[in-house]
Amino acid sequence: MNTRRGLLIIMLLLVLCNVSAQCAMCRSVAESGTKNGQTVAAGLNYGILYLMVIPYLLLLFFFRKKIWSLLKEIRSNKVE
Numbered sequence: 001m002n003t004r005r006g007l008l009i010i011m012l013l014l015v016l017c018n019v020s021a022q023c024a025m026c027r028s029v030a031e032s033g034t035k036n037g038q039t040v041a042a043g044l045n046y047g048i049l050y051l052m053v054i055p056y057l058l059l060l061f062f063f064r065k066k067i068w069s070l071l072k073e074i075r076s077n078k079v080e
Contacts, residue, residue, distance in 0.1 A: 060067070
């Protein structure tokens with residue numbers, strides 16, 4: 001049990017290092033976008049949309065059977 005807890009803490013710390021590195025990436029993209037004549041929002045907008053879509057796609061993938069069964073149940077209740 002202690003080994004698992006230790007591994008979990010180490011994994012969380014590694015993830016936090018990667019997350020804090022993304023702030024610098026956003027800043028560099030914003031700075032390079034303004035130098036190239038693009039607006040800051042245009043460059044960051046695609047990144048934000050990409051980050052927002054991935055969790056929803058994962059949820060749809062993992063719960064597709066449950067969603068499909070709910071849709072079938074709703075359709076069968078409307079027919080009756």
